[in-house]
Structures are given as C-alpha cells and as structure tokens.
Amino acid sequence: MTFVAIIFFAFNSLAMEQYKETDFVGKTAPEFSLKDINGDTINSSEFLGKKPVVIFFWATWCPHCRTAIKHLNDIYPELKAKGAELITIDLGEKANRVTGYLKTYNYNLITLLDENSTTVDSYGVVGVPTFFILNSQGTIKFKGHALPEDYISLLFKD
Numbered sequence: 001m002t003f004v005a006i007i008f009f010a011f012n013s014l015a016m017e018q019y020k021e022t023d024f025v026g027k028t029a030p031e032f033s034l035k036d037i038n039g040d041t042i043n044s045s046e047f048l049g050k051k052p053v054v055i056f057f058w059a060t061w062c063p064h065c066r067t068a069i070k071h072l073n074d075i076y077p078e079l080k081a082k083g084a085e086l087i088t089i090d091l092g093e094k095a096n097r098v099t100g101y102l103k104t105y106n107y108n109l110i111t112l113l114d115e116n117s118t119t120v121d122s123y124g125v126v127g128v129p130t131f132f133i134l135n136s137q138g139t140i141k142f143k144g145h146a147l148p149e150d151y152i153s154l155l156f157k158d
Contacts, residue, residue, distance in 0.1 A: 024140045029055075029132065030122040034089065034112040037099045042112055049138035052084040052155035054147070057120060057130040059091045060101040065129045068147065073107045084155050089114050091128060 033043045047053055056072060058065035072086060079086050088111045090098045095113055102111060114120055123132065124143075133142035133154045141154045148154065 024124060024132075024143045027140055029053075029134050029138050029140050030119075032119040032122065034114055034119060035095075037095050037102070037111050037113065039095070042110075047085050047087070048134065050136065052082075052136050053132075053134045054079065054084065054086045054151065054155070055123075055132040055134065056086070056088045057091060057114075057123070057125045057132075058088060058128050060093060060097060062128050064145075068129045068131075069107065069109070070105070071147070073105075073109060076109060079155075082152070082155075086110065087112060089119060091120055091125075092117060 029044070029048055031044045031048060033041055036042050054072070056068065058069060060066075069088065072088070076086050086109060088109050090111060090113050092115055093113070094115070098111060098113065102109070112119075123130075127145065129145055131142065131144055131147050132140055133148075133151055135141055135155060135157055137158070141157055142148060142151070
C-alpha cells in the first residue's frame, strides 16, 4: 500500500511540475473541437480570437466546481451583456450525467464534454475547478482554480 502511495505521489508531482514549467498566461489559447451536451460539435474557432471568453473546466462530482458553476450561472447574463462568452468543459463524464446535473439546478450554460481529456491536456489542467480568462484576441490572461475578483477587467485587457 505504501509503495502504491509513493508511486501515485511521484506521478502526480511529475505531472504538476510539467505544467508549472509551461506558463499559459500571455500565450494564445489552444484550439479545440468538442461535442456539447446535445451532441453538436463546437469548434473553439467560433469564439476564440473574436470575443473575450471565460473557459471553466469542471466535473459534476467536484464540490468546489458545484459552487463555482452556480456562481457562473448567476453572472452569465452580465458576461453576455458585456459581449463576453462563458464556456464550461466537463471532464470525462457522459452527456446524460452532465445534462441531468444541469437540468436539476436549472443551469443554462454552454457545456462541452471532454470525454477523452484531449482539451484538458492541451490546456495543462491539473485538477478542477480550473478557470481560464481569454481576451478578445484569444490570449490567456489568467489561469487558476478560482475566478478572480477582477475577471471583468482581465477579459477586456489587451
């Protein structure tokens, strides 16, 4: 048992170290193509580099994600009114589970499914929740595990 714990800790530490070396802030956000909860394919080229975007990586089983997604649902109308977009990306869960969760709480958010973790990997996500704030040029202005208080100014920062 101790051996397994040491292996897990070493692997997890290596994964985190790999992404610490890669500074995403200031770089152009990676493009992606994912299915939404209705089965439609959404390409990031529809919004990246065209408008400011908050990208939120989450999962239904994550208690901190549940708190954050409620807040995001509350601020979504304000974001839309300011010309920004909010994209939520669920990690590794099936559409029916995610849809059921969103319907239970009456959340009406653009939700994409990263069932194979390809987008998670390209964005260097290690743990959820993870937020990315991108300006209208598609440049990453913030990456972190909580939405910063100054998220509006970051969205519109050149």
